[in-house]
Amino acid sequence: KVVQDEQSAAKTVAVVGGGLAGALVAVYLAKRGFKVDVYESRRDPRKEVASRGRSVNLALSVRGIESLRAVGAEGPVISLGIPMQARMIHSHSGSTTPIPYGKKGQYLLSVERQKLNKDLLSVAETFPGVGLHFEHKLIAADLENGHLSFKCRGSDDQKLDVDVDLVMGCDGAYSAVRRELMKRPRFDFSQEYIPHGYKELCLDATKDGEFAMAVNYLHIWPRQTFMLIALPNQDKSFTCTLFLPFDQFDKLRTKEDVLNFFQAEFPDFLSLMGEEKLVEEFFRNPTGPMVSIKCNPYHVLDKLLIIGDAAHAMVPFYGQGTNCAFEDCLVLDGLLEKHNNDLGIALAEYSRIRNKDAEAICDLAMYNYIEMRSLVTSPVFRMKKKLFNFLHWLMPKTFIPLYSMVSFSQIPYKTVIERSHWQEKIVKRAVVMSVLMAGIGGALTVLRILKKDMKLFEKKKFFSSLSFLEIFQRGI
Numbered sequence: 001k002v003v004q005d006e007q008s009a010a011k012t013v014a015v016v017g018g019g020l021a022g023a024l025v026a027v028y029l030a031k032r033g034f035k036v037d038v039y040e041s042r043r044d045p046r047k048e049v050a051s052r053g054r055s056v057n058l059a060l061s062v063r064g065i066e067s068l069r070a071v072g073a074e075g076p077v078i079s080l081g082i083p084m085q086a087r088m089i090h091s092h093s094g095s096t097t098p099i100p101y102g103k104k105g106q107y108l109l110s111v112e113r114q115k116l117n118k119d120l121l122s123v124a125e126t127f128p129g130v131g132l133h134f135e136h137k138l139i140a141a142d143l144e145n146g147h148l149s150f151k152c153r154g155s156d157d158q159k160l161d162v163d164v165d166l167v168m169g170c171d172g173a174y175s176a177v178r179r180e181l182m183k184r185p186r187f188d189f190s191q192e193y194i195p196h197g198y199k200e201l202c203l204d205a206t207k208d209g210e211f212a213m214a215v216n217y218l219h220i221w222p223r224q225t226f227m228l229i230a231l232p233n234q235d236k237s238f239t240c241t242l243f244l245p246f247d248q249f250d251k252l253r254t255k256e257d258v259l260n261f262f263q264a265e266f267p268d269f270l271s272l273m274g275e276e277k278l279v280e281e282f283f284r285n286p287t288g289p290m291v292s293i294k295c296n297p298y299h300v301l302d303k304l305l306i307i308g309d310a311a312h313a314m315v316p317f318y319g320q321g322t323n324c325a326f327e328d329c330l331v332l333d334g335l336l337e338k339h340n341n342d343l344g345i346a347l348a349e350y351s352r353i354r355n356k357d358a359e360a361i362c363d364l365a366m367y368n369y370i371e372m373r374s375l376v377t378s379p380v381f382r383m384k385k386k387l388f389n390f391l392h393w394l395m396p397k398t399f400i401p402l403y404s405m406v407s408f409s410q411i412p413y414k415t416v417i418e419r420s421h422w423q424e425k426i427v428k429r430a431v432v433m434s435v436l437m438a439g440i441g442g443a444l445t446v447l448r449i450l451k452k453d454m455k456l457f458e459k460k461k462f463f464s465s466l467s468f469l470e471i472f473q474r475g476i
């Protein structure tokens, strides 16, 4: 039921980008009575013939699911998403170790990206006054006046100019809307590419139509400075993602290079995938870069707001990008409710409160990327993890693992960091105390190693080759 009120009745909104953030924010704003037009540079994905083997998926956790639920759009995700109750760690030898995410009800949903995008676009279209315009690429914007120019792909590449009350920039990590924002004074911006790239590989169902591996798991092959992960799909395939430094991807030039690499590093995966299929997938699919982008503020007066990757692209090592983009919509809606759709006040407050949380998850994801290699086998790190797990067992409501607060709670990301620093401090004191009992000498050794540890963490760039496996086997 669309609530028509005086503030938003006549307000027109242009959503630039019809990806996951754009589609969901269109639903939120249409529900709030705005007249919404979505402009997406690609073709309507609902008219695309399903390209075989390109089903890319993502892990949705509670932040994303609750943001969908708030507008009644969680149905398709809950019914079609595949629950992943645990990680399944694949060692070099091919042995597998399940590590549950938490109690029974705590699981992630593996959701097909395209399907989710199509569903959300169709939900948006059910609202009166919502228009979807595909093959419209934003090429210029006068942000203070809500004036946008689009190039409409088609035979004669016409141009379309529109004037709106509000522009929502949802055009992803390489946002054209953000490029306009960057021309304005006092706009902060930073970006960092990491040395790793990623490549998706599709592991088909077996010949008799069954999943090739255990289905309700996020499969991980953690290796020194790279890893492979696999998430299940509805069609009983797995979408696997190889994370590897670009300079190592560059060395995999021939069929033999690829087969030798997988035989050496992921032998069990190679036998599941088959040599021909692996080589075909490997050379057909692109190797993508991963970038971390921060910027501030996210708004211009009562005229413009950027959300999703356009505002805060992050490396995917917490699986939170879409979850954060969906949570952006929930936060914005709460502020519009609080300020009775007064855009001037709501947008300014959005920038103020959301920026610190978005930058916190960008930092957490980058920390996870670094931590899983640099700290994981230091003896003190492992002792702290063991002690932390004991304290979590003893006081589950007081000591919550970092990944649980990120993926299984709606605690604001910044609060997650503050709380985990507090927990770290307590654990550190406990470590020192327990060692002091064991003699002053031991304490000095521990403190020396601790200091080295913290230096490692300070050096954000530090990158040594240590295994992922240990971080999981000792519980993260």
Ligand SMILES: Cc1cc2nc3c(=O)[nH]c(=O)nc-3n(C[C@H](O)[C@H](O)[C@H](O)COP(=O)(O)OP(=O)(O)OC[C@H]3O[C@@H](n4cnc5c(N)ncnc54)[C@H](O)[C@@H]3O)c2cc1C
Residues within 6 Å of the ligand: 016, 017, 018, 019, 020, 021, 022, 039, 040, 041, 042, 057, 058, 059, 060, 064, 136, 137, 138, 139, 170, 171, 172, 173, 174, 175, 176, 198, 241, 288, 290, 307, 308, 309, 310, 316, 319, 320, 321, 322, 323, 324, 325
């Ligand atoms: C390897 C990998 C794994 C990931 N795994 C997860 C995961 O498990 N869980 C999770 O939550 N997140 C995950 N993410 C992050 C997630 O993919 C992004 O955070 C999410 O797609 C952001 O959505 P968005 O709508 O902001 O941007 P996008 O999805 O990039 O959508 C932007 C849209 O804008 C359109 N567009 C761009 N420029 C223009 C223009 N000039 N005019 C008009 N339209 C334009 C694009 O065509 C696109 O449709 C992963 C990312 C990567 C790289």
Ligand SMILES: COc1ccc2c(c1)CN(c1nc(C(=O)N(C)c3cc(Cl)c(F)cc3C(=O)O)c(Cl)s1)C2
Residues within 6 Å of the ligand: 057, 058, 059, 087, 101, 108, 218, 220, 229, 231, 241, 316, 317, 318, 319, 368, 403, 406, 407, 476
């Ligand atoms: C589709 O592509 C991708 C790519 C990366 C991810 C996802 C989907 C989903 N991701 C999740 N990460 C966590 C997490 O907290 N940690 C510490 C982990 C971090 C890494 Cl890198 C990992 F491989 C497992 C875990 C784990 O704990 O299972 C979740 Cl919880 S979900 C990462």
